[in-house]
Amino acid sequence: MREIEVVDIKKAILSENDDVAVEIREQLNNQGVFMINLMASPGAGKTSLVLKTIEALKGEYSLGVIEGDIDSLVDAEKVSALGVPTVQLHTGGACHLDAPMIEASLTKFDLAGLDCLIIENIGNLVCPAEFDTGSHLKVMISSVPEGDDKVLKYPLMFSVCDALIVNKIDYLPDPGFDLEIFSQRVRNLNPHIEILPLSCRNGQGVDDWVNWLKQRRQTAFLP
Amino acid sequence: MREIEVVDIKKAILSENDDVAVEIREQLNNQGVFMINLMASPGAGKTSLVLKTIEALKGEYSLGVIEGDIDSLVDAEKVSALGVPTVQLHTGGACHLDAPMIEASLTKFDLAGLDCLIIENIGNLVCPAEFDTGSHLKVMISSVPEGDDKVLKYPLMFSVCDALIVNKIDYLPDPGFDLEIFSQRVRNLNPHIEILPLSCRNGQGVDDWVNWLKQRRQTAFLP
Numbered sequence: 001m002r003e004i005e006v007v008d009i010k011k012a013i014l015s016e017n018d019d020v021a022v023e024i025r026e027q028l029n030n031q032g033v034f035m036i037n038l039m040a041s042p043g044a045g046k047t048s049l050v051l052k053t054i055e056a057l058k059g060e061y062s063l064g065v066i067e068g069d070i071d072s073l074v075d076a077e078k079v080s081a082l083g084v085p086t087v088q089l090h091t092g093g094a095c096h097l098d099a100p101m102i103e104a105s106l107t108k109f110d111l112a113g114l115d116c117l118i119i120e121n122i123g124n125l126v127c128p129a130e131f132d133t134g135s136h137l138k139v140m141i142s143s144v145p146e147g148d149d150k151v152l153k154y155p156l157m158f159s160v161c162d163a164l165i166v167n168k169i170d171y172l173p174d175p176g177f178d179l180e181i182f183s184q185r186v187r188n189l190n191p192h193i194e195i196l197p198l199s200c201r202n203g204q205g206v207d208d209w210v211n212w213l214k215q216r217r218q219t220a221f222l223p
Numbered sequence: 224m225r226e227i228e229v230v231d232i233k234k235a236i237l238s239e240n241d242d243v244a245v246e247i248r249e250q251l252n253n254q255g256v257f258m259i260n261l262m263a264s265p266g267a268g269k270t271s272l273v274l275k276t277i278e279a280l281k282g283e284y285s286l287g288v289i290e291g292d293i294d295s296l297v298d299a300e301k302v303s304a305l306g307v308p309t310v311q312l313h314t315g316g317a318c319h320l321d322a323p324m325i326e327a328s329l330t331k332f333d334l335a336g337l338d339c340l341i342i343e344n345i346g347n348l349v350c351p352a353e354f355d356t357g358s359h360l361k362v363m364i365s366s367v368p369e370g371d372d373k374v375l376k377y378p379l380m381f382s383v384c385d386a387l388i389v390n391k392i393d394y395l396p397d398p399g400f401d402l403e404i405f406s407q408r409v410r411n412l413n414p415h416i417e418i419l420p421l422s423c424r425n426g427q428g429v430d431d432w433v434n435w436l437k438q439r440r441q442t443a444f445l446p
Contacts, residue, residue, distance in 0.1 A: 042264045042348050042377060043369025070349065072375045093379065095318060095349035123376065124347055125265050126293065126318035145368035145391065146266025152295045153346065154265060156316070168368065171394075175424075201398075 013098075017131055020099035024106065024134025028117075034217040035117040037097075037133045039157065040141035041150075042123030045167040047075045048200035049141060049209075050118055054082050056210040061115040066105050068097045068122045075120060085109055096127035099134050116217060125154040136220055143168040148182035151189060159190050162216075165209060166197040236321075240354055243322035247329065247357025251340075257440040258340040260320075260358035262380065264373075265346030267366040268390040270298045271423035272432075273341055277305050279433040284338040289328050291320045291345045298343060308332055319350035322357050339440060348377040359443055360436075366391040371405035374412065382413050385439075388432060389420040 028035055040046050054063055064085045067076040076088040087105040089097065097119060109117070119135060121128045140161040142150055145168060151158045158164065164186055166179065183195050194212060198205025251258055263269050277286055287308045290299040299311040310328040312320065320342065332340070342358060344351045363384045365373055368391060374381045381387065387409055389402065406418050417435060421428030 041266060041346070041369075042373050043366075069376060071378065074372055074375050093349070093353065095347065122349065123264070124318065124349055126316070126345065126347055127350075130316065143266075143368065145366065145394065146264075149297055150265050152297050153292060155294065171368065 014130065017099045020103055021132035021134040024099060024103055025136065027106070028111070028134065028136070029221075031111040031114070032221055033111050033114045033117055034137075034220055035119065035133075035135040036137045036139050036213070037119045037121060037128075037135035038139050038141070039121045039125070039128045039161070040123060041125050041143070041146060044123070044141040044143040044146065045165075045200050046120050046123065046141060047078060049165065049167065050075075050079055050120055051082065052200050052203070052206050053118065053210060053213070054079070054084055056206060057116070057214075061214075062113055064109050064114050064117045066097075066102065066117065066119045068101075068120060070094075070122065085114075091122065095122055095124050096131050097121050097133055098131045102133045116213075125150070125157045129154075129157040129160050137162045137216060139163045139165065141165045141167050142182075144171040144174050144177045147176045148178050148185070151182065151185045155189055158186050158193070161190070161193060163194040163196060163209075163212065166195065167200055169197045169204065170199040170201050237353065240322045243326055244355035244357040247322055247326055248359065250329070251334070251357065251359070252444075254334040254337070255444055256334050256337045256340055257360075257443055258342065258356075258358040259360045259362050259436070260342045260344060260351075260356045261362050261364070262344045262348070262351045262384070263346060263364035264348050264366070264369060267346070267364040267369065268388075268423050269343050269346065269364060270301060272364060272388065272390065273298075273302055273343055274305065275423050275426070275429050276341065276433060276436070277302070277307050279429060280339070280437075284437075285336055287332050287337045287340045289320075289325065289340065289342045291324075291343060293317075293345065308337075314345065318345055318347050319354050320344050320356055321354045325356045339436075348373070348380045352377075352380040352383050360385045360439060362386045362388065364388045364390050365405075367394040367397050367400045370399045371401050371408070374405065374408040378412055381409055381416070384413070384416060386417040386419060386432075386435065389418065390423055392420045392427065393422040393425050 065079045068089045080086040087108045138161045196209045288302045291312045303309040310331045361384045419432045
């Protein structure tokens with residue numbers, strides 16, 4: 001009985017969530033703002049990737065960042081220090097961001113002046129995969145030290161994403177991570193995913209990611 | 224309104240959960256079974272630690288393992304290959320284990336023949352921290368490549384645990400991880416936590432963890 005109750009509530013929440021997500025995407029399309037939802041385990045490198053992306057797109061794109069965190073400001077402070085408009089979302093105990101939370105934070109931005117918004121989701125490979133936040137793209141990071149079996153254990157996240165960033169390739173070679181085996185496992189689940197190996201620490205591969213992002217934004221807003 | 228609904232449901236679930244957890248602990252005490260709830264991010268080394276612990280306690284303790292996973296068998300197969308009774312809990316999409324799930328899996332073990340049960344929780348630093356599973360100890364793993372700021376971002380997990388294993392110390396020195404700063408941040412939140420640095424890969428420090436575990440079991444069941 002307990003389980004059935006929980007599942008019903010979840011379904012109702014997901015359906016409400018999806019309605020809000022559709023509205024958000026319409027609003028962003030009208031304003032020409034391209035939004036990506038960045039998801040990963042704790043410590044995989046979400047904030048580092050946000051900082052590298054800001055650096056690479058400086059002067060070309062006007063960016064904004066939505067920082068999801070349970071209760072600290074550490075990530076928001078790092079991003080804001082680069083002069084990028086940042087909204088910190090404190091979720092209390094919630095382990096994911098949903099569309100209503102994103103809708104509330106959008107009111108804090110001057111959307112007309114933005115080209116791209118990055119959501120840094122809560123560090124979690126489970127629940128964030130289930131919630132459409134209204135973004136145009138879902139991007140996940142998996143990092144070399146986490147091991148190449150994560151795709152077997154958190155399949156939904158790998159299935160729903162448009163791109164998979166493989167961060168911390170500066171740790172390679174590593175006996176727990178075979179990039180070829182890992183990529184094959186991921187493509188078995190999600191044949192169309194873009195796999196982008198890089199290192200936020202030494203910068204290797206960051207250009208490929210940024211070029212892919214720019215291309216996807218251009219395609220989305222083709223007249 | 225949405226948020227208030229969700230919080231009420233959560234409170235009701237947590238209260239039901241805690242009642243079941245108390246019953247589980249009584250049952251385990253009657254049988255002399257010491258249970259630990261092992262929690263961590265994906266890829267921090269939960270399964271590796273379970274395997275190392277089994278190896279170290281072989282012939283001394285009779286062990287059982289409850290493997291929480293969303294839908295694979297990879298961890299349970301590794302553990303079971305060592306001849307240890309293993310129950311695989313498939314949670315579907317749930318991002319944590321709760322006391323009713325543990326209660327159901329306990330019926331699959333011959334408890335009278337066990338000294339110690341290890342729960343390998345879902346890889347997640349958020350929700351598992353909120354649920355008492357009926358274990359005697361809560362133990363978390365944080366790994367060097369995750370960075371030393373995780374304690375600021377997932378404070379509840381670090382606050383509720385009895386021990387913190389710092390895994391992958393074979394990656395040290397690492398510019399993103401200062402063990403002294405990390406330990407200080409953890410102790411500011413939780414002064415009584417036992418901090419145990421180790422490497423499942425090369426075995427360094429594993430004895431300290433196993434000795435601590437044995438001591439805690441003996442203390443719990445003193446006549």
